[in-house]
Amino acid sequence: MTTTVRTRVAIIGAGPAGLLLSHLLDEAGIASVVIDQRSRDEIESTIRAGILEQGTVELLDTLGAHSRARTVGHRHDGIELRFEGEGHRIDFAASVGRAVWLYPQHEVLKDLVAARLAAGQDLRFGVTAEGIADAETSRPRVIARDADGQPFEIEAEFVVGSDGSRSIARATVSGSSQGGFFREYPFAWFGILCEAPPSADELIYSNSPDGFALVSQRSDTVQRMYFQCDPDTDTAAFSEEQLWEELQKRVPGTTLKQGPIFQRDVLRFRSFVAHELRRGRVALVGDAAHTVPPTGAKGMNLAIADVRLLADALRRLLLEGDERGLDAYPEKALRRIWKAQHFSWWMTSLLHVAPDATAFDRRRQVGELRTVVESEHGRAFLAEAYCGWPFTD
Ligand code: PHB
Numbered sequence: 001m002t003t004t005v006r007t008r009v010a011i012i013g014a015g016p017a018g019l020l021l022s023h024l025l026d027e028a029g030i031a032s033v034v035i036d037q038r039s040r041d042e043i044e045s046t047i048r049a050g051i052l053e054q055g056t057v058e059l060l061d062t063l064g065a066h067s068r069a070r071t072v073g074h075r076h077d078g079i080e081l082r083f084e085g086e087g088h089r090i091d092f093a094a095s096v097g098r099a100v101w102l103y104p105q106h107e108v109l110k111d112l113v114a115a116r117l118a119a120g121q122d123l124r125f126g127v128t129a130e131g132i133a134d135a136e137t138s139r140p141r142v143i144a145r146d147a148d149g150q151p152f153e154i155e156a157e158f159v160v161g162s163d164g165s166r167s168i169a170r171a172t173v174s175g176s177s178q179g180g181f182f183r184e185y186p187f188a189w190f191g192i193l194c195e196a197p198p199s200a201d202e203l204i205y206s207n208s209p210d211g212f213a214l215v216s217q218r219s220d221t222v223q224r225m226y227f228q229c230d231p232d233t234d235t236a237a238f239s240e241e242q243l244w245e246e247l248q249k250r251v252p253g254t255t256l257k258q259g260p261i262f263q264r265d266v267l268r269f270r271s272f273v274a275h276e277l278r279r280g281r282v283a284l285v286g287d288a289a290h291t292v293p294p295t296g297a298k299g300m301n302l303a304i305a306d307v308r309l310l311a312d313a314l315r316r317l318l319l320e321g322d323e324r325g326l327d328a329y330p331e332k333a334l335r336r337i338w339k340a341q342h343f344s345w346w347m348t349s350l351l352h353v354a355p356d357a358t359a360f361d362r363r364r365q366v367g368e369l370r371t372v373v374e375s376e377h378g379r380a381f382l383a384e385a386y387c388g389w390p391f392t393d
Contacts, residue, residue: 001150001151002150002151002152002153003146003150003151003152003153004152004153004154004155005033005122005152005153005154005155006154006155006156007031007032007033007122007154007155007156008025008030008031008032008156008157008158008318009021009022009025009030009031009032009033009156009157009158009159009160009314009318010032010033010035010140010141010142010154010155010156010158010159010160011032011033011034011035011159011160011162012035012036012129012142012159012160012161012162012163012168012169013034013035013036013161013162013163013164013167013286013288014034014035014036014038014043014113014123014125015036015043015109015162015163015164015286015287015303016105016108016109016112016286016300016303016304017162017285017286017287017303017304017306017307018034018036018160018162018163018285018286019034019109019112019113019116019123020059020060020112020304020307021160021162021285021307021310021311022034022116022121022123023062023063023112023115023116023119024062024307024308024311025311025314025315026119026121027062028311028315028319029319030314030315030318030319031122032121032122033122033123033124033154033156034116034121034122034123034124035123035124035127035129035142035144035154036124036125036126036127036163037126037127037128037129038125038126039125039126040113040125043109043113043125044106044109044110044113045106046105046106046109047104047105047106047191047193047263047265048104048105048106048299048300049104049105049294049297049299049300050102050103050104050105050216050217050218050224050297051076051100051101051102051203051297051301052069052073052100052101052102052103052108052300052301053100053301053386053387053388054098054099054100054101054387054388055301055304055305055388055390055391056101056300056301056304056388057069057070057073057101057103059304059308060108060111063111063112063115064115066111066112066114066115066118067111067115068103068107068111069101069103069107069108069111070101072103072107073101073102073103073107074101074102074103074217075099075100075101075102076092076099076100076101076102076202076203077091077092077093077099077202078090078091078092078093078202079092079202079203079204079205079386080200080202080203080204080205081205081206081207081351081369081372081373082204082205082206082207082208082251082253083206083207083208083366083369084366085252085253086253087204087253088369088373089202090373090379090382090383090386091379091383092383092386092387095376095379095380095382095383095384096380096383096384096387098383098384098387098388099387100297100386100387100388102203102216102217102218104218105300108300124146125147126146126147127144127145127146127147127152128144128145129142129143129144129163129168129169130143130144130145130168131143131168131171131172132159132161132168132169132172132282135159135172135173135279135280135281135282136279136280136281137280137281138157138281139155139156139157140156140157140158140159140280140281140282141153141154141155141156141159142154142156142159157281157318158281158282158283158314158317158318159281159282159283160282160283160284160285160310161173161282161283161284161285161288161289162284162285162286162288162303162307163288164286164287164288165272165287165288165291167284167287167288169282169284169288170274170284170288170289172279172282173274173276173277173278173279173282173283173284174274174275174276174279174284175275175276179274179275179276180272180273180274180275181271181272181273181275182270182271182272183270183271183272183345184269184270185231185269185270185271185293185348185352186231186354186355186356187211187212187228187229187230187231187269187352187354187355188228188229188230188231188233188266188267188268188269189214189226189227189228189229189266189267189269189294190226190227190228190229190233190235190238190243190246190264190265190266191224191225191226191263191264191265191266191267192224192225192226192243192247192261192263192264193218193222193223193224193261193262193263193264194222194223194225194258194259194260194261194262195221195222195259195260195262196221196222196223196257196258196259197220197221197223197257197259198217198220198223198257199215199223199254199255199256199257200215200254203215203216203217204251204254205295205347205351206250206251206351207350207351207352207353207365207366207369208249208250208251208252208353209353209362210246210249210250210353211227211228211229211250211352211353212226212227212228212250212351212352212353213225213226213227213228213247213250213251214226214227214295215247215251215254215256223257223259225247225256226267227246227247227250228250228352228353229266230355231266231268231269233266235264235265235266238264240260240261243261243264244256244258267294269293269294269348270291270293271291271292271293271341271344271345272290272291273289273290273334273337273338273341274288274289274290276330277289277329277330277333277334278326278329278330283310283326283329283330285303285306285307285310285333286300286302286303286306286307287299287303289306289333289337290302290337290340290341292340292341292344292345293344293345293348294344295344295347295348295351295352296340296343296344296346296347296348296385296386297386298340298343298344301340301388302336302337302340305333305336305388305391306333306337308391309329309332309333310329310333312325313325313326313328313329314326336389339385339389340385343385343386347382350365350368350369350372353365
């Protein structure tokens with residue numbers, strides 16, 4: 001027996017993109033059903049990046065008291081770029097009059113889940129999408145299995161794939177689950193979470209002869225740090241002492257405040273953009289549509305930017321019967337996506353030491369870093385991209 005539910009928009013994936021989309025649609029009076037194969041607990045505890053652009057925070061403000069980005073998160077008015085043992089502050093406030101907020105993605109998710117449930121959203125965990133049928137008709141369907149393995153279908157007027165980098169919706173939209181523009185990198189990040197006070201007031205992005213390190217934060221008592229490593233690194237290969245040694249030697253000039261390391265992971269670097277973002281009545285947003293390396297902290301912010309455009313397109317389609325917003329969605333979204341692709345690639349190549357880097361490459365890289373930090377325009381270029389380009393729509 002297949003259970004079928006009917007709604008206006010079926011949303012596959014309860015990450016930041018899917019949940020925020022359901023909120024924006026609800027604000028416009030458009031009902032949706034959100035499914036995710038993970039449990040609520042898994043969704044709320046997945047450790048991801050932690051920087052929100054100002055525009056992202058402003059959009060989350062529409063959740064009212066449910067958004068704790070401004071109360072629990074911390075505003076950051078700059079970052080430090082460190083190279084050749086010296087720190088150079090990029091002052092966001094002075095350069096572009098904007099800021100970012102340090103507020104971990106899993107906290108954003110807790111806020112979004114709480115807000116959606118309080119609003120009566122039909123949000124189902126443990127439901128696995130298996131495919132999409134009738135994508136090119138006005139009644140597309142999501143074929144799924146519920147938490148008990150029973151067949152489950154959502155019949156809608158539109159389907160959104162906000163189902164992450166292993167998207168099942170992508171095959172329907174792009175013709176294949178792999179189809180896209182793609183780049184890999186010869187390094188990864190070894191990430192740790194530790195119990196310690198912050199080592200610095202702001203994030204430090206450090207380029208050193210031993211490779212890149214990022215000193216980030218989570219709270220007054222928990223810190224997040226990364227160092228460049230080989231993509232095949234085994235997280236168990238280092239003792240805690242060795243991890244501190246690796247981190248410390250990449251951040252000369254700052255004595256890192258150490259404490260027990262309670263989580264370690266290796267983040268692989270990929271750049272990816274799907275060949276297509278929309279087919280008929282199905283569209284992709286967020287990681288289903290694109291992946292960026294983590295260096296510029298653009299991943300979640302870009303997902304939210306897609307959602308902002310798609311929500312508007314769906315309002316026009318479903319409230320006014322006007323398809324033009326939807327027709328324009330891929331091109332509009334791709335403009336920002338490729339800017340963010342460039343920025344993430346550029347921050348990555350600016351700061352990391354490629355395994356095959358020559359003495360020329362190293363000196364050229366320092367020249368590039370100086371070009372940025374010693375110029376008002378260079379600093380403004382970085383600050384504008386990091387804080388998020390203004391929305392022009
Ligand atoms: C993080 O805190 O996880 C983080 C911060 C900044 C980045 C990437 C990751 O550029």
